[in-house]
Amino acid sequence: MLAAAVALAGGTDQERQGKPADVSAIPVGSWLAYKVEYLGITCGHMTLESRLEEYRGKPAYHMIMTARNSSFFNQIYRVDGRIESWVDVETMSTLAYISDITEKGKRKIKRYIIDRDAGVVRAEKRGVVETIPYDGGPALDPLAFVFRGRALAGKPGTTFAEPILTDRGPVETISKVGELKRFKTCDGKHELLPIQPMPADKVLFSKKDQVVYWIDPGPGRKLYRLDFKLGWGRLLCKLTGPAEEVADRRGIEKAGE
Numbered sequence: 001m002l003a004a005a006v007a008l009a010g011g012t013d014q015e016r017q018g019k020p021a022d023v024s025a026i027p028v029g030s031w032l033a034y035k036v037e038y039l040g041i042t043c044g045h046m047t048l049e050s051r052l053e054e055y056r057g058k059p060a061y062h063m064i065m066t067a068r069n070s071s072f073f074n075q076i077y078r079v080d081g082r083i084e085s086w087v088d089v090e091t092m093s094t095l096a097y098i099s100d101i102t103e104k105g106k107r108k109i110k111r112y113i114i115d116r117d118a119g120v121v122r123a124e125k126r127g128v129v130e131t132i133p134y135d136g137g138p139a140l141d142p143l144a145f146v147f148r149g150r151a152l153a154g155k156p157g158t159t160f161a162e163p164i165l166t167d168r169g170p171v172e173t174i175s176k177v178g179e180l181k182r183f184k185t186c187d188g189k190h191e192l193l194p195i196q197p198m199p200a201d202k203v204l205f206s207k208k209d210q211v212v213y214w215i216d217p218g219p220g221r222k223l224y225r226l227d228f229k230l231g232w233g234r235l236l237c238k239l240t241g242p243a244e245e246v247a248d249r250r251g252i253e254k255a256g257e
Contacts, residue, residue, distance in 0.1 A: 025092060026061040026147045027221055028052045033243035034226070036067070037236045044069040044079070047243040048223065050147060052089070055096065059089040063147050066248035079103050082248045085143040092148070094165055097141035102250060112141065112165065123167065132167060139163045139170035145197070146213060150221040153177050153195050164199075174198045180217065185224050186241050192224055193217040 028050050036044035049064040063085045069078065081101040088095050099110040111124040114134065121132040140148055145164050152160045156179045163170035178194035185192075192214040214225035226237035 025089070025151060026050060026063070026087065026144070027150060028061065030222075031243045032223070033240050033247075034237040035240050036069075037238065038233060042070055043235075045247045046237055047245075047247045049243070055086040058095065060095055061085075061087040061089060061144070061147070063087070063143050065143055066246040068247045068249055077104060080248045080250050082246075082250075083143050085141050085147075087140065087144045087148075091138055092140075093138040094141045094144055097143070097165070114165075121165075132169075134169065137163065137170050139165035141165050145173070146223075146226075149175055149195055149197070149213070150215050150223060153193060153215065153221075156180060156193070171200065173200065178212075181214075183214070183224065186239055190216060190224070 029052075031047065031049040034046040034048070035042050036046055044067060046065065046067045051062050053060060053062050055062065065081075065083045067079070067081045079102070081099075083100070084096075084098045086095040086097075087093065093114070094112070095114055097110075097112040099108075101108050108126070109124070111122075113122045115122060116134070116136045119134055119136060121134045123130045123132055140162055142164065145162055148162060149160070152162065153175070154160065154177055156177055158177050159174050160177075161172050161174050164173045175195050175197045178196065180191040180193055182189055182191050193216075194212050194214050196210065196212045210229040212227045212229075213223060214227070216222040216224065222239070224239045228235040228237075
C-alpha cells in the first residue's frame with residue numbers, strides 16, 4: 001500500500017497519483033474507538049485495531065474489529081461481534097478471516113482459512129465446513145479490503161482495484177475516490193477523502209446498499225468515518241479517539257480454534 005523510485009516527472013508512482021510515498025501496505029499500530037449513530041442517535045460502539053505479527057509462521061497484518069450496541073438499544077436487540085483478518089505481508093493476500101457475531105443470543109461464526117499449498121479455502125458457516133477450490137491468486141476479505149484501500153487510494157477523481165475473496169473465488173472490485181470534504185472530527189476540523197467501493201454481482205453489499213469510508217489524506221491515512229447506507233436506514237461510524245477496551249462484551253474465542 002509501497003513506493004518505487006522513478007525518473008519520470010520526479011517523485012514516485014504514489015506521488016503522481018496523489019498518495020503519500022511512505023504509506024504502509026496496511027496501517028499498523030493503532031487501536032481506535034468509534035461511536036455508531038442511527039438517525040443521529042448513538043446506537044452502538046466499535047473498535048478497529050491493526051498490528052503486525054506472525055500467523056502460522058508467516059509475517060502477517062492482523063486486523064480486528066469489535067462491535068456492540070448501546071445500553072438502550074441492547075434492551076431491544078442485543079448485538080456483539082468480533083471480526084478478525086490476517087493478511088500475508090509478502091503476497092498481500094488474506095490468510096484467514098473469522099466473523100463471530102451474536103444477535104439476540106444466537107451466535108453465528110464464519111471462518112475462512114486459506115490453504116494455498118492445497119489450493120483450497122476451508123469455509124465454515126453455520127457449523128458446516130465446505131472446501132472451495134482456490135487458484136492461489138491474491139484476494140482480500142472484506143475487513144482487509146477496507147484497511148488496504150486506505151493506502152491504495154489516490155487523489156480525488158481516481159479509482160483503484162482490489163480483489164475481494166468470495167465463495168466463488170477472487171472478484172476484482174473497483175473503488176472510487178471522491179472529492180475532499182471538511183468535517184468536524186475528534187481531532188478538530190479536517191478535510192477528509194471519501195472512498196466508495198463499487199461492488200459487482202452483489203459482492204460485499206446488495207445493489208441497494210452502499211458504503212463510503214472517509215480517511216485523512218495525509219501519510220497516517222487515519223479512518224475517521226464509515227457511512228453505511230442500507231436498505232433499512234443509515235449507520236454512521238465516527239472516530240472518537242484511541243480505544244481503551246474492546247467493544248465486544250463476550251469472552252473472546254481464539255482465532256483458528
